[in-house]
Amino acid sequence: MESDFTANNAVADIYIEDGILFFIYQPNIHLSLQLAKDAVTRRLSVQKDKAYPVFCDVRGLASSDKVARDYLAREGSVLVKAVSFLAKDYISLRIIKFYMSNDIHGIPSRIFTQSYHALKFLQQFK
Secondary structure, three states: OOOOOEEEOOOEEEEEEOOEEEEEEOOOEEEOHHHHHHHHHHHHHHHOOOOEEEEEEOOOEEEEOHHHHHHHHHHHHOOEEEEEEEOOOHHHHHHHHHHHHOOOOOOOEEEEOOHHHHHHHHHOOO
16 A cells, blocks of 8 residues: 555544545444544644545444534535545444535535445546
8 A cells, every 4th residue: 555644543544545535444433523523633634735535434433423423524524525435334324324414515425335436436536
């Protein structure tokens, strides 16, 4: 994995590769408001004031607080050109659909179950 910058922590691995920002949640994460804020801060530090399309792998999310989801739907979309979510189960899909239904920024977003299709969607936003 070749990347411009990497920020790995207990919540997610974050890196940029080929013009796409990858945000991959660690396994069994319960996303609280504080963890959501920390994740956004780390993501923004990786981006260094540059907007990117984002590949967001939420398969590691076990659950999330409503306030964390609300925060991500608002502040979590700063410097994001588009988002492709990679999901695998009901909980992940529910979290993503909530995010997408509250997206007031008009950021193109789609849900995928295969990485290839998620990455292909983002190519047009690079």
